[in-house]
Amino acid sequence: MTTSISAMGGIVRRKEDPALIAGQGKYVDDIRLNGEAVTAFVRSPFAHARINSIDTSAAAAMPGVVAVYTIDDVRHLGPVLAQVPVGVMRPLLADGAVHHAGEAVAMVVAENSYVARDAAEAVMVDYEPLPAVVDMKAAVAGATKVHEGSESNVLVTWFSHDWWPGVFELVDHRPAIAEAKERDDVVVVSQEMTNQRLIPTAIEPRAVLADWNHGYNRVNLWSSTQMPHALAGAVAKTFGLPSNEVHVVAPEVGGGFGAKLNIYPDEILTVFASKALDRPVRWTETRREAAFSTIQGRGWVATATITGTKDGKILGYELDGIADMGAYSQNFTVAIPVLGLFVAQGQYDIPLAWQVSCVQTNTQTTDAYRGAGRPEASYYIERIIDMYAAAIDMDPADVRRKNFFKKEDFPATTAIGLTMDSGDYERNLDTLIADVDYAGLRAMQAAARAEGRYVGIGLSTYVEVCGFAPSVLAEFGFGWDAYGMPTSFSGSGLVRVNPDGSATVIIGTGPSGQGHQTTWAQVVSDRLGIDYDSVRVTHGNTAESPTGVGTFGSRSAAVDGAATYEAAEKVGGKAADIVAHMLEASAEDIRFADGGAHVAGSPGHKVTWAEIAEVAYKPHKGPDGMEAGLEAHAVFSPGNATWPFGSHLAVVEVDPDTGNVEIQRYVGIDDCGNRINPMIVDGQIHGGIAQGIGQAMFEDAIYDAEGNLLSGSLIDYPIPAAGDLPAFELGWTNTPTDVNPMGVKGIGEAGTIGSAQTIVNAVVDALAPLGVKHIDMPLRPRRVWDAIQKARG
Amino acid sequence: MHVAMTVNGREVSGDVEPRTLLVHFIRENLRLTGTHVGCETSYCGACTIQVDGAAVKSCTMLAVQADGATIRTVEGLADGDQLHAVQEGFWERHGLQCGFCTPGMLMSAASLLEQNASPSEDEIRHAIEGNLCRCTGYHNIVRSIEYAASKLRGEEPAPPDWTMDFEGVS
Ligand code: FES
Numbered sequence: 021m022t023t024s025i026s027a028m029g030g031i032v033r034r035k036e037d038p039a040l041i042a043g044q045g046k047y048v049d050d051i052r053l054n055g056e057a058v059t060a061f062v063r064s065p066f067a068h069a070r071i072n073s074i075d076t077s078a079a080a081a082m083p084g085v086v087a088v089y090t091i092d093d094v095r096h097l098g099p100v101l102a103q104v105p106v107g108v109m110r111p112l113l114a115d116g117a118v119h120h121a122g123e124a125v126a127m128v129v130a131e132n133s134y135v136a137r138d139a140a141e142a143v144m145v146d147y148e149p150l151p152a153v154v155d156m157k158a159a160v161a162g163a164t165k166v167h168e169g170s171e172s173n174v175l176v177t178w179f180s181h182d183w184w185p186g187v188f189e190l191v192d193h194r195p196a197i198a199e200a201k202e203r204d205d206v207v208v209v210s211q212e213m214t215n216q217r218l219i220p221t222a223i224e225p226r227a228v229l230a231d232w233n234h235g236y237n238r239v240n241l242w243s244s245t246q247m248p249h250a251l252a253g254a255v256a257k258t259f260g261l262p263s264n265e266v267h268v269v270a271p272e273v274g275g276g277f278g279a280k281l282n283i284y285p286d287e288i289l290t291v292f293a294s295k296a297l298d299r300p301v302r303w304t305e306t307r308r309e310a311a312f313s314t315i316q317g318r319g320w321v322a323t324a325t326i327t328g329t330k331d332g333k334i335l336g337y338e339l340d341g342i343a344d345m346g347a348y349s350q351n352f353t354v355a356i357p358v359l360g361l362f363v364a365q366g367q368y369d370i371p372l373a374w375q376v377s378c379v380q381t382n383t384q385t386t387d388a389y390r391g392a393g394r395p396e397a398s399y400y401i402e403r404i405i406d407m408y409a410a411a412i413d414m415d416p417a418d419v420r421r422k423n424f425f426k427k428e429d430f431p432a433t434t435a436i437g438l439t440m441d442s443g444d445y446e447r448n449l450d451t452l453i454a455d456v457d458y459a460g461l462r463a464m465q466a467a468a469r470a471e472g473r474y475v476g477i478g479l480s481t482y483v484e485v486c487g488f489a490p491s492v493l494a495e496f497g498f499g500w501d502a503y504g505m506p507t508s509f510s511g512s513g514l515v516r517v518n519p520d521g522s523a524t525v526i527i528g529t530g531p532s533g534q535g536h537q538t539t540w541a542q543v544v545s546d547r548l549g550i551d552y553d554s555v556r557v558t559h560g561n562t563a564e565s566p567t568g569v570g571t572f573g574s575r576s577a578a579v580d581g582a583a584t585y586e587a588a589e590k591v592g593g594k595a596a597d598i599v600a601h602m603l604e605a606s607a608e609d610i611r612f613a614d615g616g617a618h619v620a621g622s623p624g625h626k627v628t629w630a631e632i633a634e635v636a637y638k639p640h641k642g643p644d645g646m647e648a649g650l651e652a653h654a655v656f657s658p659g660n661a662t663w664p665f666g667s668h669l670a671v672v673e674v675d676p677d678t679g680n681v682e683i684q685r686y687v688g689i690d691d692c693g694n695r696i697n698p699m700i701v702d703g704q705i706h707g708g709i710a711q712g713i714g715q716a717m718f719e720d721a722i723y724d725a726e727g728n729l730l731s732g733s734l735i736d737y738p739i740p741a742a743g744d745l746p747a748f749e750l751g752w753t754n755t756p757t758d759v760n761p762m763g764v765k766g767i768g769e770a771g772t773i774g775s776a777q778t779i780v781n782a783v784v785d786a787l788a789p790l791g792v793k794h795i796d797m798p799l800r801p802r803r804v805w806d807a808i809q810k811a812r813g
Numbered sequence: 814m815h816v817a818m819t820v821n822g823r824e825v826s827g828d829v830e831p832r833t834l835l836v837h838f839i840r841e842n843l844r845l846t847g848t849h850v851g852c853e854t855s856y857c858g859a860c861t862i863q864v865d866g867a868a869v870k871s872c873t874m875l876a877v878q879a880d881g882a883t884i885r886t887v888e889g890l891a892d893g894d895q896l897h898a899v900q901e902g903f904w905e906r907h908g909l910q911c912g913f914c915t916p917g918m919l920m921s922a923a924s925l926l927e928q929n930a931s932p933s934e935d936e937i938r939h940a941i942e943g944n945l946c947r948c949t950g951y952h953n954i955v956r957s958i959e960y961a962a963s964k965l966r967g968e969e970p971a972p973p974d975w976t977m978d979f980e981g982v983s
């Protein structure tokens with residue numbers, strides 16, 4: 021193992037950055053092909069309407085318009101494919117009716133985007149409006165149907181006691197909880213809470229560029245996607261090609277957060293148009309479209325209930341809720357709440373009874389947005405536990421601690437039969453409590469209260485689940501079979517030492533800012549002692565990279581990273597034989613470091629990687645019978661998911677006259693196991709916290725009763741700006757996992773999963789002297805002010 | 814319509830429709846794609862450039878309005894191989910993740926430091942309020958700009974504040 025700064029656990033400047041800071045990074049919209057045409061979509065202004073007719077003649081006659089397509093042109097391609105196909109699938113273009121505002125009705129292809137947009141406005145659609153249902157409870161009641169003729173708007177209800185019978189050992193805790201409620205030494209605390217819909221808002225709008233080559237019968241497709249291989253599979257399946265004739269390239273991707281983890285109609289339609297027109301076809305989303313042609317996230321309303329003793333022992337946690345799926349199911353849609361169920365009980369060893377109904381509404385589809393079900397679940401348990409603490413007049417930190425899974429419980433079995441790999445929740449919380457001087461903070465709060473100020477301290481713990489596994493989950497619908505790419509949650513990596521001694525690493529992930537080139541180069545450099553600067557990492561090109569399922573669920577390091585680690589080990593094994601031959605030593609004694617290899621105990625007895633590579637590629641110089649070349653591929657299929665965790669704390673002050681909330685401090689102590697590059701880990705946590713604070717304070721995808729999206733611009737949908745956020749104070753504990761050889765767990769979503777409730781807990785704590793018990797997010801000044809007025813009567 | 818301007822020290826010209834936005838002229842006619850489009854409606858700041866020395870969102874200007882102007886884009890920040898201090902700061906202090914907001918962020922930061930050599934954290938946060946970043950939470954962007962400010966003043970930048978050597982808050 022090397023001791024250089026680029027080793028695992030070290031900090032090194034990112035390989036990605038030189039191009040990006042020079043303005044030389046290439047995102048999809050920066051790539052231009054000769055002869056390309058540009059598309060624009062005609063989108064429905066109605067949430068629910070029958071389409072009586074579509075007249076494309078005026079648009080088609082406009083100079084510069086190449087073609088106008090409707091569902092009649094593309095119906096034969098079928099609907100948009102989805103991994104968990106429960107409910108109505110989205111047609112490529114509206115087929116006889118529209119079911120949410122913004123649904124694509126027709127596609128215009130033109131010589132440039134100005135013409136395309138003008139022509140889209142010239143397409144005449146005769147709509148006959150139908151009643152729309154937007155409110156989740158009304159949708160469950162079902163008087164109005166999202167899809168005419170359907171029996172129910174409810175697609176499925178997930179229960180903790182039978183979410184997947186026969187595969188996991190499931191216990192029905194409902195009778196025990198009901199019994200506990202009968203005891204006289206308990207309190208029952210219950211609250212309905214909304215977890216509002218969000219718009220993911222990557223700063224790069226989605227973009228697609230398709231180039232069908234009839235000569236090769238092959239399509240090149242550039243897309244801002246998080247899952248290039250799945251997209252290749254879906255396109256291949258849709259057009260009847262083998263997947264190896266679809267070359268998907270995800271170049272620089274400007275943020276994803278789950279929103280680019282989907283097959284979208286525009287991806288399929290640009291391929292269709294390119295094939296039909298025999299020329300490259302591009303589409304770039306506008307910001308307004310990004311609000312309703314890209315998936316949205318969250319959108320739950322649920323009642324959380326804790327039954328517990330008056331001294332802080334929780335005897336049962338119940339959640340009864342509805343989750344909004346929107347009008348169509350896409351990639352994971354109805355499976356997202358299941359990911360919430362995975363972490364529903366938080367860090368607590370408590371009986372759980374959980375049910376969430378997935379209901380359709382006449383709104384845009386929801387799917388994975390940073391955290392995907394887990395922020396919602398964490399929000400509910402962590403809000404209600406604070407209410408329970410208040411009800412029994414116990415410090416929220418003490419209630420949490422009293423109900424933790426203990427260190428010695430690990431591997432711990434959750435209430436729904438999953439096994440959590442490792443955890444030390446108490447040490448993590450202790451670290452937070454000590455570092456912020458929690459007692460001192462409470463004293464400061466008491467002093468502020470005495471002055472009539474509204475200072476609050478909010479606390480939250482969380483458990484995340486990353487790198488989904490085991491492989492059997494593929495049969496639950498996480499298997500990419502629907503895209504013709506049957507696989508499971510495996511990851512892959514290929515490590516090649518080139519004849520000049522440099523290394524090429526090719527991975528199947530789909531990063532969008534996570535720094536995979538840097539991190540993977542560190543892993544390989546660390547294992548093989550090849551200079552960090554001599555390692556090149558490539559990804560996002562299905563023609564050259566091994567199959568990967570993409571980047572989501574904080575999985576890349578723990579799964580694909582582990583695969584790359586194993587591939588590097590294989591290369592090291594072969595290289596050791598070569599070096600042993602070169603240095604006349606035994607292979608077990610070969611050590612890799614500092615750009616080459618040496619014999620253990622005699623660092624002067626060494627060869628460089630260029631020398632090793634030359635022998636590897638000239639077999640006559642190597643050991644007898646050696647196969648020439650020096651590369652290895654590994655696929656890693658983890659036996660379990662990883663379960664990172666952490667504790668967050670916020671200090672806020674509320675201005676009672678305006679309802680304005682000032683976040684004075686935000687502290688996170690996160691435990692993601694071993695860290696490959698702490699700088700990148702910190703960055704992931706920062707961004708995650710910012711998105712959680714965005715939900716807590718500002719963001720809300722608001723539909724009116726008719727289904728119009730009222731927050732379709734960055735003015736109506738304000739994501740946090742620099743002045744809205746404090747500097748973040750981060751710390752860490754390290755409880756490695758044995759699920760993968762690097763002991764890493766994943767960190768992409770942790771900040772988001774831990775933060776929204778931390779802020780709400782702090783604000784409610786600030787207003788506790790007024791008797792405020794709960795305020796639904798987002799905590800915009802008006803809403804906080806209203807709560808204050810109501811509490812004051 | 815014909816427009817001519819100086820972009821990154823080079824005389825350029827081209828024919829555009831009256832409605833062509835400056836950002837589209839830069840990206841499509843000049844093929845300088847470092848200037849990004851995140852919203853086209855003046856909110857995100859990804860398209861920020863300098864026009865006659867001032868930071869401007871190039872989606873809020875028509876190409877014809879820039880006729881005769883002197884323009885600097887992210888491609889013109891470095892001096893040959895020598896990175897501008899803000900570029901160096903963003904690289905050293907992990908001021909970018911996906912990099913999409915970065916060119917606009919760099920141009921706003923450069924403009925700030927031209928006017929204020931020693932901005933406070935609050936002043937930095939205020940100066941980049943028109944530039945949205947969804948990845949970083951701004952923490953490291955602020956540190957990157959502080960790094961650049963120190964460099965430009967000829968001082969040693971403060972050490973990074975990431976969590977490194979011990980468990981607990983650093
Ligand atoms: S593209 Fe100009 S401000 Fe967003």
Ligand code: FES
Binds near residue numbers: 223274948
């Ligand atoms: S780095 Fe991705 S938007 Fe700022």
